[in-house]
Amino acid sequence: MSDYQVISSSDLSHFTISVFKAIGCSSADAALAADVLIRADLRGIDSHGVARLEGYVRLFENGRINTKPNITVSREKKAIFTMDGDAGLGLVVAPRAMETAVEKTHMFGAGYGSVRNSNHFGIAAYHAMMAIEHGYIGLAMTNASPLVAPTFSRERMLGTNPICYAIPAGKQAPFILDMATSAAANGKLEIAERKQIPVPEGWLESKDGLATTNPRDLKDGGYLLPLGSDKDHGSHKGYGLGALVDILSGVLSGASFGPWVPPFVAFLPVLQGMPGKGLGHFLGCMDIDGFIDRKDFLDRMDQWIERFREAQPQSPGQRVIIHGEPEAIMQAQRAQEGIPLIDKVRAGLITLAEKYKLEHPFNH
Amino acid sequence: MSDYQVISSSDLSHFTISVFKAIGCSSADAALAADVLIRADLRGIDSHGVARLEGYVRLFENGRINTKPNITVSREKKAIFTMDGDAGLGLVVAPRAMETAVEKTHMFGAGYGSVRNSNHFGIAAYHAMMAIEHGYIGLAMTNASPLVAPTFSRERMLGTNPICYAIPAGKQAPFILDMATSAAANGKLEIAERKQIPVPEGWLESKDGLATTNPRDLKDGGYLLPLGSDKDHGSHKGYGLGALVDILSGVLSGASFGPWVPPFVAFLPVLQGMPGKGLGHFLGCMDIDGFIDRKDFLDRMDQWIERFREAQPQSPGQRVIIHGEPEAIMQAQRAQEGIPLIDKVRAGLITLAEKYKLEHPFNH
Numbered sequence: 166m167s168d169y170q171v172i173s174s175s176d177l178s179h180f181t182i183s184v185f186k187a188i189g190c191s192s193a194d195a196a197l198a199a200d201v202l203i204r205a206d207l208r209g210i211d212s213h214g215v216a217r218l219e220g221y222v223r224l225f226e227n228g229r230i231n232t233k234p235n236i237t238v239s240r241e242k243k244a245i246f247t248m249d250g251d252a253g254l255g256l257v258v259a260p261r262a263m264e265t266a267v268e269k270t271h272m273f274g275a276g277y278g279s280v281r282n283s284n285h286f287g288i289a290a291y292h293a294m295m296a297i298e299h300g301y302i303g304l305a306m307t308n309a310s311p312l313v314a315p316t317f318s319r320e321r322m323l324g325t326n327p328i329c330y331a332i333p334a335g336k337q338a339p340f341i342l343d344m345a346t347s348a349a350a351n352g353k354l355e356i357a358e359r360k361q362i363p364v365p366e367g368w369l370e371s372k373d374g375l376a377t378t379n380p381r382d383l384k385d386g387g388y389l390l391p392l393g394s395d396k397d398h399g400s401h402k403g404y405g406l407g408a409l410v411d412i413l414s415g416v417l418s419g420a421s422f423g424p425w426v427p428p429f430v431a432f433l434p435v436l437q438g439m440p441g442k443g444l445g446h447f448l449g450c451m452d453i454d455g456f457i458d459r460k461d462f463l464d465r466m467d468q469w470i471e472r473f474r475e476a477q478p479q480s481p482g483q484r485v486i487i488h489g490e491p492e493a494i495m496q497a498q499r500a501q502e503g504i505p506l507i508d509k510v511r512a513g514l515i516t517l518a519e520k521y522k523l524e525h526p527f528n529h
Numbered sequence: 530m531s532d533y534q535v536i537s538s539s540d541l542s543h544f545t546i547s548v549f550k551a552i553g554c555s556s557a558d559a560a561l562a563a564d565v566l567i568r569a570d571l572r573g574i575d576s577h578g579v580a581r582l583e584g585y586v587r588l589f590e591n592g593r594i595n596t597k598p599n600i601t602v603s604r605e606k607k608a609i610f611t612m613d614g615d616a617g618l619g620l621v622v623a624p625r626a627m628e629t630a631v632e633k634t635h636m637f638g639a640g641y642g643s644v645r646n647s648n649h650f651g652i653a654a655y656h657a658m659m660a661i662e663h664g665y666i667g668l669a670m671t672n673a674s675p676l677v678a679p680t681f682s683r684e685r686m687l688g689t690n691p692i693c694y695a696i697p698a699g700k701q702a703p704f705i706l707d708m709a710t711s712a713a714a715n716g717k718l719e720i721a722e723r724k725q726i727p728v729p730e731g732w733l734e735s736k737d738g739l740a741t742t743n744p745r746d747l748k749d750g751g752y753l754l755p756l757g758s759d760k761d762h763g764s765h766k767g768y769g770l771g772a773l774v775d776i777l778s779g780v781l782s783g784a785s786f787g788p789w790v791p792p793f794v795a796f797l798p799v800l801q802g803m804p805g806k807g808l809g810h811f812l813g814c815m816d817i818d819g820f821i822d823r824k825d826f827l828d829r830m831d832q833w834i835e836r837f838r839e840a841q842p843q844s845p846g847q848r849v850i851i852h853g854e855p856e857a858i859m860q861a862q863r864a865q866e867g868i869p870l871i872d873k874v875r876a877g878l879i880t881l882a883e884k885y886k887l888e889h890p891f892n893h
Binding site: 365418477 | 604605606607608609610611636637638639641643678679680681682683684686694696704706708709710712713729731732738756757758761762763765766767769770772773775776780781782783786787788804805815816817818819820821825826829830832833836837840841842843844847848849850852
């Protein structure tokens with residue numbers, strides 16, 4: 166394990182806001198974007214937090230991010246709408262779209278928005294969980310850098326295209342399913358590569374279409390496998406879910422889709438002949454109270470969670486984990502104790518601080 | 530392979546309608562229920578077609594199906610609603626709910642319905658595809674007989690809980706993703722058991738929590754594994770998707786959920802202390818034209834499909850399969866040439882014919 170420095174979330178937030186302001190974001194947008202990133206770190210999704218701040222800045226420096234976007238609803242019909250993010254940070258565009266979905270839900274019981282001309286939006290859970298603050302059910306998906314090959318192919322055609330549902334409970338922590346539709350999220354490969362350890366077979370294949378356990382093969386022309394890993398174990402389902410996310414986020418909104426999705430990772434090129442603008446998201450919200458008495462629902466969710474937690478363990482000492490529970494525990498802990506930043510991430514943040522002449526709280 | 534008899538879909542439909550009428554369904558309900566089953570056979574989903582007719586009749590004989598249901602919308606708020614199926618056939622209740630979702634979509638751009646007090650609804654694709662007839666996007670999910678153990682458990686807590694999305698295209702066949710959230714659908718195990726062949730590791734485990742390739746172990750107290758098969762390969766995602774379906778179909782509607790879902794398969798008992806009525810579905814519909822010009826969308830879907838079909842093959846001779854394409858080809862073929870029924874299925878249908886004194890088109 167690397168050495169690390171523990172930083173309070175407020176210090177980290179303060180610095181992150183200053184970076185977003187330095188590249189031209191308004192104070193409000195900088196605070197929102199920082200909140201999305203810090204939430205990832207708080208929840209223990211370290212791959213999607215400030216570790217990616219350099220990546221967002223790189224996109225800005227390459228002219229791919231508009232830090233003063235005019236975000237508009239370009240089309241709508243009652244509960245549904247399309248939003249154009251004007252090449253803004255996905256960290257800002259997606260929450261704006263979710264706000265609109267929430268407003269639609271106040272009026273129509275549900276709100277669903279497809280978003281084009283956006284960029285990488287951070288953790289899907291941030292956006293879906295905005296619905297929970299209103300007592301609603303939230304949904305967030307996005308297409309992403311093409312890294313996954315469909316079943317029977319060795320070409321990178323889909324992103325790890327996550328799906329997130331956020332569902333409130335009563336006494337229990339909310340149910341938050343936030344999953345890549347690949348066998349493993351790219352962040353897990355990044356961690357293995359950093360630690361120089363092999364990954365399980367079934368996560369990726371090399372550029373020659375061969376099984377490999379070397380995470381480095383992804384950058385060397387290889388590709389990730391869909392959830393299910395191989396046809397016998399249902400990789401066509403993982404590929405189908407990734408395709409669904411691509412269609413709802415990209416085809417439906419007017420964004421780019423499939424292999425043309427403009428990449429976030431630096432090792433993929435931006436392709437010519439894009440069929441749409443930027444990348445796409447799909448966000449949704451539903452009012453529980455239109456289906457069932459809200460109090461009754463929260464009690465039933467608690468019953469569901471308690472029953473699943475008590476399911477007979479596979480082996481002694483194990484127990485079933487409820488989606489969102491480990492992240493809720495981590496968030497409470499890190500809010501109090503601070504966020505550990507490993508050397509490599511801290512070095513990247515110091516580089517940003519020096520480049521943009523910003524004060525920072527990091528040890529050299 | 531068994532011997533088989535080829536029956537025209539109209540002869541098979543005629544007989545199936547007569548069975549549903551014999552157990553008390555109205556002519557309209559019998560025709561609808563038969564249409565759902567025959568569509569499965571036409572599309573090549575043999576496990577979910579008339580092969581299950583005996584199962585539905587068994588539920589009726591056990592007093593679990595009301596063949597004269599009073600199906601009602603019990604709660605609603607603009608675009609969203611809950612339907613009570615009054616213990617009717619899921620084959621009838623789900624299309625009724627989908628009709629309501631379509632009407633909501635005419636009015637509000639989207640329609641989402643949660644359904645309780647229903648029964649097994651056949652193939653999810655039938656219901657989701659009802660939206661396509663209106664040029665809409667359709668969604669269908671259902672909870673089901675508890676057969677799947679969550680990650681880190683050996684207890685059957687979830688059904689194979691399918692998710693289906695139906696999305697229209699232009700010149701191309703529609704995109705129809707219809708997938709169980711387990712590594713393998715129960716139908717595949719039934720087929721392997723009938724043929725007495727082993728299944729891949731990663732589909733199920735024995736009642737002692739051990740890896741097995743014997744499909745028979747499921748009935749002997751074993752359990753299916755979620756999509757992903759093991760933790761290293763993302764089984765927590767398959768479990769999460771199955772949980773999501775259970776929550777939207779069961780917890781949200783007021784149906785039973787988790788291990789209490791009243792089973793369709795005869796080898797599971799009906800549990801006491803059910804937290805709701807019958808099993809549950811979740812159905813939805815969205816108007817493409819509220820997001821994007823409809824013609825533009827259909828062209829973009831064709832482009833998406835054509836690009837994916839051309840993706841570089843993993844091995845020579847392979848090609849990427851678009852979801853829904855094989856079933857569309859099969860449906861065109863079987864509509865013309867008839868539906869092959871294997872001995873075991875035909876024998877079951879003859880038993881029904883004799884029990885209810887019905888004319889039938891089957892060879893002994």
